[in-house]
Amino acid sequence: MSDLSDRVVLVTGAAGSLGVHLVKQLLKLGATVRAFDNNEYGLFLLGHEIEGNKERRLLVGDVKDKDRVKMALKGVDYVIHAAALKNIDLTEYNVPEVINTNIVGTLNLILGALDQTTQSSFLTVSSDKAVNPSNLYGATKYVEEKVTLWANGVSNHTRFSCVRMPNFYDAHGNVFDKWAIQQRQNKPLTITDPEVTRWFIKTEDAAAFTIKALREMSGGEIFIPNEKVQERKIIDLLPKDYPWEKIGLRLNEKLNEELYTKEEQKVMEDRKWAWVIRK
Numbered sequence: 001m002s003d004l005s006d007r008v009v010l011v012t013g014a015a016g017s018l019g020v021h022l023v024k025q026l027l028k029l030g031a032t033v034r035a036f037d038n039n040e041y042g043l044f045l046l047g048h049e050i051e052g053n054k055e056r057r058l059l060v061g062d063v064k065d066k067d068r069v070k071m072a073l074k075g076v077d078y079v080i081h082a083a084a085l086k087n088i089d090l091t092e093y094n095v096p097e098v099i100n101t102n103i104v105g106t107l108n109l110i111l112g113a114l115d116q117t118t119q120s121s122f123l124t125v126s127s128d129k130a131v132n133p134s135n136l137y138g139a140t141k142y143v144e145e146k147v148t149l150w151a152n153g154v155s156n157h158t159r160f161s162c163v164r165m166p167n168f169y170d171a172h173g174n175v176f177d178k179w180a181i182q183q184r185q186n187k188p189l190t191i192t193d194p195e196v197t198r199w200f201i202k203t204e205d206a207a208a209f210t211i212k213a214l215r216e217m218s219g220g221e222i223f224i225p226n227e228k229v230q231e232r233k234i235i236d237l238l239p240k241d242y243p244w245e246k247i248g249l250r251l252n253e254k255l256n257e258e259l260y261t262k263e264e265q266k267v268m269e270d271r272k273w274a275w276v277i278r279k
Helices: 019-029 040-051 066-073 096-114 135-156 175-184 203-216 264-266
Strands: 008-012 032-037 055-060 078-081 120-127 157-165 189-191 197-201 222-225 228-234 242-245 274-278
Touching: 008 019, 019 040, 032 040, 040 228, 055 222, 066 096, 066 228, 078 203, 078 264, 096 135, 096 157, 096 175, 096 264, 120 135, 120 203, 135 157, 157 203, 157 264, 175 189, 203 222, 203 274
Parallel strands: 008 032, 008 078, 032 055, 078 120, 120 157, 157 222, 189 242
Antiparallel strands: 197 228, 222 274
């Protein structure tokens, strides 16, 4: 399980912040990578970053398309499912698209993997917003975890597990992107509340953690990083001596987020590099 060389790995959401790092690191480990995304331009940029590597395949497709998903899964040894709609502001007001992408899309991939006859491993990338979810995005991630772990219980050949990730420092569309736009416009930087805290990890570290979980998983686990993870006050991340203003919490936004529930904490295993919850 630890050797990914000469293995075929399907990465969904491959043009996203995490997906790009996953593709690059998997290629360095000798895997053949199928980079799957509906973002044509994002795949174009990724293709140029990994140009010359013969072990990469750029696949334009949407997880909502069941037939396209089945085609992409043929001959795959491992799946890392990172595709999702994530932006809290957008997801709260685009309910059908979010449910179709995050839940139905995940189910399409899982059912496609269950139809395969060869043994494989399937890892769903979840979020700390799945813990006691208060918004639609978190609720869809909670369901994704449930569906993934359900699949592990009914599959005879494919192992299914999850990684539950905090926020990424360098993700697309996060608060740092917003602040950069506001700085260019010579506007004060906005924060929802000075007491807001979030858990963070670097995207490259998140990718390495995900790949390690893929290697270590036996099926039915939720892996949560406990190294290189920091809980930070958002106000402490502001550029020094730059004006800012409070705008209040967004719809269904939490003041503080958690990596696990109190019930999960009672049963989780500390493996030094990860907390592991088996359900």
